Amino acid sequence: MIVALIISGISALFSYLNTGADRSTMLHTEIQKVEQYLPKLIWEPLNNEGRPMDNENLNALQNDYLDAWYVKQIAYKTNKTAGIKDYYTDSARQNLYGFIEMNKAENITIEATTLKHNPTLEFFSEDGQLAVITDRDVVEYKRIFKSEKLVLETTETSTYKMVFLLEDGFWRIRHLVKKNSEEYSPEITKIETDSLTIKGINYYPQANPWDMFGDGFSTDTISKDFKIIKDAGLNSVRLFVQYDDFGKADVIPKKLKKLKQTLDLAETHELKVVLTLFDFYGDYSVMSWTLNQRHAEIIVEAVKDHNALIAWDIKNEPNLDFESRGKETVIAWLDNMIDLVKSVDAVHPVTIGWSNTQSASILKDKVDIVSFHYYEDLSKLDAAIKTMKTEIPNKPLVLQEFGISSYSGFWKPFGSSKDDQANYHKKIQELIAANNLQFMSWTLYDFTTVPKDVVGSRPWRKNTQKHFGFIDKNGTKKASFKYITN
16 A cells, blocks of 8 residues: 555656646736736738748737736736746846836836737747737826826827747747837717707616616516606616626626617617616726726627617716725726727717716716716705806716605604605706706616615615615505606
């Protein structure tokens, strides 16, 4: 038995020493590119000098090239060199090490990402060990910090010339030359909104709120609800696409199918759809941008030509993340996401669902519609609208969320009644008509359950959230239903 164990141990050691190194254990950063870094990359047709390159080699070169960008950006953000040696040769990495040491000494950090690449394979050697690439019009976003204070934010386009060597199974960058660089100015598409008239409601099915496209998805239920909405005199609904629920950067086909079915039902009932992206998402970090953009690109491309679609809402209430995520970071994310959506769909208007009137003017020159939510004192709404019209004179205003709960019970004994709710909607519809506002109320139904992710687990908040509907949990229209539109 002892001899057998010794032989077994020697055999295992021999096997290990003769096995190629696993990439995930070799890399200091444990890169999994599919989950980490996915900038848009479009190769020029392969017309290179030297040996023709097959798809297997091209994919390996592409993966290592993007990983090289990723580890460099991590290094610039952390001022640590982990992972660099896996993607840069000895001579190339010395420049990176020197730059990192200089930044560390000056207490400088850089948050950066590339958003678009247009590589051309110029040369591939006969022995398959050397490749030359020119990457034109690389779109780079950078934020430079000194002593943790933002000192520069820029987006630029650059052209790079690179020589790669195949070493130990990795395509490593041997030489990298930045040939030119200039400020990036995306073309802002002006989208006509003169014919836009939104008189709608935010919608979730009663049985599965905040989980509309999950296992409880029912076309029969949605069709029935859309008929109620149309018959009530409304013309549109606001729907929500959750980033994690739809598969992040790798969008789940079944979810897309359900979304298209919902849009089909809206068209059947002559309803238009405002589609809100990135609901329940709060990571605006620069290193996540490429994943976010691939997610949005897939969604937008899939439904941009649907007749029911009327507008894109980039994010629900992003200003609530200003304090925890940083106002500049959130706004930069929104700014770049608007550019991405418009690059895919140059027809439908874009908006942002701000949680209040004070934030409504942010990025007013980039959005086509200015949307705001209002759950404050109605006596101050008229003045707030006039202020917005002065600050934003040339964009349509949409009151995208508003409402009041009819809950008054053990957890909130002095809450509002159903009559109070009806009076609220009567008054706000008068203000909407007087100010010629477009609107989308919250929401069609009272709910029996509310996920804690929505308002937390405190019972007085959850019970309040359950009773904003125009229809109660038994399917009976409440007094407020009379004022669902003006």
